[in-house]
Amino acid sequence: MAYESSSYGGGYDDSYEERPELRYGRDAEQQEPDYDTNFVPDAVQSFVVYLYRYIREKNVYEILQMYELNFQKLSERMFKQSPWPAAEAIAPYVDNDHVFCLLYRELWFRHVYARLTPTITQRMDSWDNYCSLFQIILHGNVNMQLPNQWLWDMIDEFIYQFQSFCQYRAKLKTKTEQELALLREYADVWNVYGVLNYLQALIEKSNIIQILEDDKDGGTNFTAQNGYDFQGGGSNVLKVLGYFSIVGLLRVHCLLGDYYCGLKCLLPIDIHQPGVYSNVVGCQITTVYYYVFANLMLRRYVEAIKACNQILLIIHKTKQDHQASSQFQQILKKNEQLYALLAICLSLCPQGKLVDETVNSQLREKQGEKMLRMQRNDEAVFDELFSFACPKFITPSPPNYDELVNYNQDAYRLQLKLFLSEVRQQQLLSSIRSYLKLYSAIPISKLASFMDVDEPTLRLYEDGSSYL
Amino acid sequence: MQRDRLVATPERDVAPQYTMEQIVAVNPYNPDILPDLEAYVHEQVNHQTYSLDTNLCLLRLYQFEPSRMNIQIVARILVKALMALPAPDFNLCMFLIPEKLQMEEPFLTLITLAHFLETARFRDFWDEAERNRQILEVVPGFEQAIQRFALHVLSLSYQRLPRLVLAEAINMEGLSLDKFLEHQVVNNGWSVEKAPGGGQIIGLPANEHNYPELKKNIADSIPLEHVSKLFPVLT
DSSP states (O other), X not given: OOOOSOSSTTSOOGGGGGOGGGHHHHTXXXXXXXXXXXXXXXXXXXXXXXXXXXXXXXXXXHHHHIIIIIHHHHHHHHOSXXXXXXXXXXXXXXXXXXXXXXXXXXXXXXXXXXXXXXXXXXXXHHHHHHHHHHHHHHTTOOXXXXXXXXXXXXXXXXXXXXXXXXXXXXXXXXXXXXXXHHHHHOTTTTOHHHHHHHHHHHHHHHTHHHHHHHHHTTSOOTTTTTTOOXXXXXXXXXXXXXXXXXXXXXXXXXXXXXXXXXXXXXXXXOTTSOOGGGGSHHHHHHHHHHHHHHHHHTTOHHHHHHHHHHHHHHHHHHGGGGTTSTTXXXXXXXXXXXXXXXXXXXXXXXXXXXXXXHHHHHHHHHHHHXXXXXXXXXXXXXXXXXXXXXXXXXXXXXXXXXXXXXXXXXXXXXXXXXXXXXXHHHHHHHHHHHHHHXXXXXXXXXXXXXXXXXXXXXXXXXXXXXXX | OOOOOOOOSOOOOOOTTSOHHHHHHXXXXXXXXXXXXXXXXXXXXHHTOOOHHHHHHHHHHHHHOGGGOOHHHHHHHHHHHHHTTTSXXXXXXHTTSOHHHHTSXXXXXXXXXXXXXXXXXXXXXXXXXXXTHHHHTTSTTHHHHHHHHHHHHHHHHOSEEEHHHHHHHHTOOHHHHHHHHXXXXXXXXXXXXXXXXXXXXXXXXXXXXXXXXXXXXXXXSOOHHHHHHHHHHHO
């Protein structure tokens, strides 16, 4: 499960990564780690043997149990502060199966990101692993059925690690000489072109857009079978990865500030209908979250409010089902962020009727006081909520390695600035709307006297308000 | 540690029969198309055409490789985006342009101009535009596009308006304005009357914005299902 380094949302509190007791993680190249990654405890041996068998048998249900439950349990019990055994160490137990090892390594790195701090070498090795894994899948050499949950987590984690790398790369102040040298030399690692092109390739090679099109008139039953392929020993991996990559592109585009293109990429998936995306809770929440955020930035407030309302209702109804899941914390956090976004949207565009009573009462409880302040044009509150709820924007290009400053907040600052200037512009014009609603035709002079401004100024406000 | 050069983009020849829009739809994350996209901006300027998708793609590539960014081209893209008002294209572009750059010219001026247009401060807009002709006159059709936008805004707010307000909004007066009004009266249902204190009052055609009763979708109405629930109580 993708791990957010800051517990206070996108509040850009990056100090968690800098905390002293983890500093040693970055120096692991020079230091001897106090765990032996070549030692394979019995429990792990048993885990990989069974997982390997279930994958060969295409027993999706059992694979999911092992992936969702057993992996988490073992991590909690034996690997709270250390990595799992190396892939090379477990390989003999699984016939040295190349693909299994790639899958195992993907889990291995995910665990490091979740529980430890990855070193620069680990970050780069993880990129290599994704490249190998995706290339094998793209060349059609994979004949497996994996649970959708796993496939979603793979795409989710891939993008999370990309985002993490961009943040990491942009913080030059505390980099060692060795780290800078590696960054300079291996410019292709976690390169934005690479990330986007892998997602695009998965979409293209799987032909998922055409499949979703055909689905609509029953030409294929991709959605009906939840992405699984039962025809003669089929494989769901490429198709479903292609499907989740659609959401992946939406997310990456939002991280780059390209909301228009992000929404365009999402078009093949209709979020107003159930689909494969809505059967994986993390996917549904992520999809709608980015959909809401993109619409907010494009000033499509009504659309954002509707989608927010829809997903908050769903979370409310299904929250307790996921209490035991590793995703639970992430679900709670997104829930809070979505309420913040809803508060912002409603303050900029009052549309009370679009919000369900259940959601409304939660909203008043969580954000009632802040909404009052936003209605009184308190810009600091807009700033605070935006910063809490926004994604972790990235600068896709490598920094100037000769200037040792931290660039990691640049992208966020730009989006915040543009958002706040939009807020100011909206407030300039919002007061007039309430008057104009009362009258179908009103002489400018009368309106001017109500609003206590002179006529020419009022004309400007009125023109601007109608246009918006 | 093995580091293979990642061949992130498939080798593709840009065949002449594909339009830029098609290329961008199929293979957008490709550094090799950058020169073609730049050439396409010049084409849009010269032929008075416009393509948001390809321009956004170019801005994105500039984001990926800032050393290849061409300020003149970005400025032209922004001017074209202004000409697309009321579409929000200008703001879409701004999300992709680094903050540092936005604080330099010509971007500062373009941002100011955009702000004036979005808040309907047409007098201020035309004054500022006049002071910065050199940025704008490189894009043919700019003035006409803004006049079209100004008329659009006026038609949303006014049923009738004084000639002076119209003149300020579209930066026209005297004989050319007279001619323009004549044309609108004959072809587009405008009317021109004498104002009581002198001058002229222009009447604009009715639409659902300046005549709210024409509005077809009355969002405040109560749906039938809600009303029918009341009936048992009433009987």
